[in-house]
Amino acid sequence: MTTKKILILTGDGIGPEIMGEAVKVLEVLKAGGEAIEWRFGLLGGAAYDAEGHPYPPSTQKAAREADAILLAAVGGPKYDELPRELRPERGLLGIRKDLNLFANFRPALAFEELADASSLKKEVIAGLDILILRELTGDIYFGQPRGRRTNADGQLEGYDTMHYSVPEIERIARVAFEAARKRHKRVCSVDKENVLETSRLWREVVIRIGQEYPDVELTHMYVDNAAMQLLKRPKQFDVIVTGNIFGDILSDEASMLAGSIGMLPSASLDANNKGMYEPIHGSAPDIAGQNKANPLATILSVGMMFRYSFGRGDVADRIDAAVKQVLRDGYRTGDIAQPGEKVIGTREMGDAVVAALKRLA
Numbered sequence: 001m002t003t004k005k006i007l008i009l010t011g012d013g014i015g016p017e018i019m020g021e022a023v024k025v026l027e028v029l030k031a032g033g034e035a036i037e038w039r040f041g042l043l044g045g046a047a048y049d050a051e052g053h054p055y056p057p058s059t060q061k062a063a064r065e066a067d068a069i070l071l072a073a074v075g076g077p078k079y080d081e082l083p084r085e086l087r088p089e090r091g092l093l094g095i096r097k098d099l100n101l102f103a104n105f106r107p108a109l110a111f112e113e114l115a116d117a118s119s120l121k122k123e124v125i126a127g128l129d130i131l132i133l134r135e136l137t138g139d140i141y142f143g144q145p146r147g148r149r150t151n152a153d154g155q156l157e158g159y160d161t162m163h164y165s166v167p168e169i170e171r172i173a174r175v176a177f178e179a180a181r182k183r184h185k186r187v188c189s190v191d192k193e194n195v196l197e198t199s200r201l202w203r204e205v206v207i208r209i210g211q212e213y214p215d216v217e218l219t220h221m222y223v224d225n226a227a228m229q230l231l232k233r234p235k236q237f238d239v240i241v242t243g244n245i246f247g248d249i250l251s252d253e254a255s256m257l258a259g260s261i262g263m264l265p266s267a268s269l270d271a272n273n274k275g276m277y278e279p280i281h282g283s284a285p286d287i288a289g290q291n292k293a294n295p296l297a298t299i300l301s302v303g304m305m306f307r308y309s310f311g312r313g314d315v316a317d318r319i320d321a322a323v324k325q326v327l328r329d330g331y332r333t334g335d336i337a338q339p340g341e342k343v344i345g346t347r348e349m350g351d352a353v354v355a356a357l358k359r360l361a
């Protein structure tokens with residue numbers, strides 16, 4: 001294997017702390033013989049502070065050169081007053097679009113060991129394993145025109161444009177059916193076909209692509225119903241495929257099934273499996289710099305990187321097993337602790353994973 005080049009973007013808030021623990025994991029893997037190297041770059045608020053832009057040219061260049069990117073999280077109240085084009089979120093949207101990372105994998109897994117941390121009943125979530133596949137470079141997030149205008153009544157209005165082209169729908173649908181083939185062979189496409197033209201086309205195209213995958217069962221659900229079903233009977237789902245904005249909302253909802261948003265990694269891939277890997281949680285400025293954040297989602301993101309971009313499911317399995325082991329051993333950061341349980345810090349959690357990983361080597 002040629003040496004894989006990883007670009008690490010620590011971002012803002014708790015980003016540097018949780019990434020510090022992910023880097024410890026990379027160090028163990030490298031010491032164990034994995035051909036990887038990494039460098040650091042800037043994205044979001046940190047990039048704005050240093051270079052005046054949330055996705056500066058230096059990061060663009062490094063991102064294009066890398067085989068994979070690890071990102072912690074971006075954003076913070078400090079940047080709230082900036083013009084929209086300079087806000088940390090624009091950095092994130094910018095890198096997704098620039099690298100054409102259209103397929104966003106957001107698994108929602110219920111860790112047995114954390115069943116009590118979920119706000120749902122144990123039996124509703126026990127054994128849950130769903131994959132939300134969110135289209136990430138289209139939809140109302142990027143649609144033009146958008147802006148403000150004066151309407152026919154002379155009132156100021158804001159507007160955005162939702163659209164999806166046939167090729168955009170085709171490619172995400174294919175990713176969904178392929179992913180389902182490696183799982184339980186069921187795809188639920190989520191849309192708002194009873195109201196939106198975009199969704200009507202979405203559904204037509206998904207059905208047509210689905211005919212190429214007769215071994216995969218395809219169902220459809222309106223997004224409002226999907227939001228309800230995720231809480232009512234989440235285990236009915238295998239792969240959920242949906243557009244950018246519906247996926248944004250449903251994946252936050254689904255993260256709660258796992259017990260904590262601090263547990264879930266994600267992958268955003270282009271057509272060649274180059275990807276950016278990040279926890280689905282945000283930068284949690286309220287606890288930044290206090291050694292309180294849960295680094296597990298970032299560490300699990302390292303695993304996803306090995307699985308999806310480096311074709312090394314075996315390494316991913318080891319990382320997943322190490323995380324499960326520390327949970328079984330009772331290690332808890334504040335977000336996943338039950339009353340009375342001993343709470344440890346970010347660094348201690350990272351150390352525990354590293355120790356477990358070495359034992360599994």
Ligand code: IPM
Pocket residue numbers: 089092093248
């Ligand atoms: C996410 C986030 C982003 C999004 C924000 C920070 C722009 O919520 O990755 O889900 O809306 O895509």
Ligand code: MG
Pocket residue numbers: 248249252
């Ligand atoms: Mg979101």
